[in-house]
Amino acid sequence: MKSAVIVFPASNCDRDAAVALEQMTGKKPNMVWHQDSELPDVDLVVLPGGFSYGDYLRCGAMASQSAVMRAVKAHADRGGAVLGICNGFQVLTESHLLPGALMRNANLKFVCRPVSMTVEETQNAFTRKYANGQEVSFPVAHGDGNYYADEETLNRLEGEGRVVFRYAEGQNPNGSSRNIAGILSEKRNVLGLMPHPERVVDPLLGGTDGRGMFESLIETLS
Amino acid sequence: MKARVFVTLKNGVLDPQGKAIGHALNGLGFPSVGEVRQGKVIDIELGETSETKARAALKDMCEKLLANTVIEKYEIELKA
Numbered sequence: 001m002k003s004a005v006i007v008f009p010a011s012n013c014d015r016d017a018a019v020a021l022e023q024m025t026g027k028k029p030n031m032v033w034h035q036d037s038e039l040p041d042v043d044l045v046v047l048p049g050g051f052s053y054g055d056y057l058r059c060g061a062m063a064s065q066s067a068v069m070r071a072v073k074a075h076a077d078r079g080g081a082v083l084g085i086c087n088g089f090q091v092l093t094e095s096h097l098l099p100g101a102l103m104r105n106a107n108l109k110f111v112c113r114p115v116s117m118t119v120e121e122t123q124n125a126f127t128r129k130y131a132n133g134q135e136v137s138f139p140v141a142h143g144d145g146n147y148y149a150d151e152e153t154l155n156r157l158e159g160e161g162r163v164v165f166r167y168a169e170g171q172n173p174n175g176s177s178r179n180i181a182g183i184l185s186e187k188r189n190v191l192g193l194m195p196h197p198e199r200v201v202d203p204l205l206g207g208t209d210g211r212g213m214f215e216s217l218i219e220t221l222s
Numbered sequence: 223m224k225a226r227v228f229v230t231l232k233n234g235v236l237d238p239q240g241k242a243i244g245h246a247l248n249g250l251g252f253p254s255v256g257e258v259r260q261g262k263v264i265d266i267e268l269g270e271t272s273e274t275k276a277r278a279a280l281k282d283m284c285e286k287l288l289a290n291t292v293i294e295k296y297e298i299e300l301k302a
Contacts, residue, residue: 058290065287094290101292106238148235148293175236 001221003029003044006072006088008063013049013085013198020198021046024214034066043221044081045072047088049141049196059102059144060090069095081125081221082190083213086142089182089192098185098192099157100149106175110143114207115195116168117181121161124184125220126191129212136209138195140173145194147176147183157183165193223268223276226299229289230261264288273300 003021007014014031021029030040034052039045053062063069069091076082076097084092092098105111114137119130130136149157154177157163165182172179174194182193197210231237237259244258266283270276280298289296 057287061287061290093292099292101290103236103293104238106236108238108242175238 001025001044001218002027002040002042003046004032004039004042005029005046005048006032006034006068007048008034008050008052008066008087008091010052010054011048011050011087013087013196016196017046017048017085017198020201020210020214023201024211025218032068034063034068037067037071039068039071039075042075042080044083044217045075047072047082047084047091048198049086049088052087052091055144058090058094060087060092060094063087063091064094073097076185076190079187079189081217083126083217084190084192085196085198086140086145086194089194090144092190092192097190098183099153100147100183102144102194103146103148104144105142105146105173110141111145111173112139112141113173114139115173115181116171117165117195118168119164120166121164121184123161124164124188124191126184126213126216127164128220129216135168136212137200137207138197138210139199139206140195142174142194145174145176147174147180147194149177154178154180160186162186162188164191165195223270223273224301225266225268225276225280226301227264227266227280227284227288228261228297228299229264229284229294230296231259231293232295235293261294276300 162184167179200207200210240259247255284296
């Protein structure tokens with residue numbers, strides 16, 4: 001599986017993503033600068049966590065307008081896999097690659113801790129190696145992770161099996177609608193989630209629950 | 223031409239910041255303060271003399287960048 005990690009000014013999990021990808025695939029990912037208008041030939045594009053463009057205006061708003069995002073959209077339109085983690089998820093909603101928006105955490109606090117989630121869907125490239133309903137723990141670190149969409153959109157996401165991760169009961173760290181932690185695009189090739197799978201691929205870093213996502217991608221895309 | 227764009231959350235979208243401001247105002251001794259909603263003001267200088275063109279351009283700017291129309295609405299005010 002060939003991969004690329006997009007680097008925006010003030011991305012700060014780009015290296016975490018790169019280390020995880022290299023560890024899991026044995027290949028270094030391509031690091032692609034936000035001003036590049038073309039992507040290398042890759043199977044997976046990762047939009048990493050961070051505070052792209054200083055979170056100016058709205059989280060992910062500026063990044064969604066960058067040159068590289070036109071190439072990422074074209075990659076997604078061709079059916080290419082895109083994984084947006086944390087700020088990457090915000091960039092995906094601002095780019096309209098995923099519906100809804102990520103708003104300020106309901107309690108207004110930046111939240112940084114491991115959270116328990118359930119894997120709600122496994123019929124996709126990102127979570128096929130997990131068991132349906134499996135409980136996993138990924139860390140979150142965000143101030144704007146409160147997923148919002150209108151009722152119609154939420155019903156459609158649930159009806160179409162596009163809610164992939166849900167915070168476990170009583171664990172919702174940000175007030176997200178219907179405990180949503182991660183969603184798929186209509187074509188199921190774009191996944192956005194607030195928690196960080198790339199930070200739990202090594203027992204030394206506190207857990208391995210994120211490995212399933214990389215193993216799923218490798219199995220699907222290699 | 224100068225423009226002022228107001229970006230606010232749509233009705234029905236929860237505004238935790240507005241709520242916190244409201245609580246703070248109550249705590250400061252303004253018990254009459256009810257619901258508070260907050261938003262952004264963006265001032266823009268435009269090299270444009272036609273009001274119609276300016277409005278069209280500003281609407282485009284709002285739709286493309288200044289507002290996230292999933293959660294926000296906007297109003298445009300033009301000054302000579």
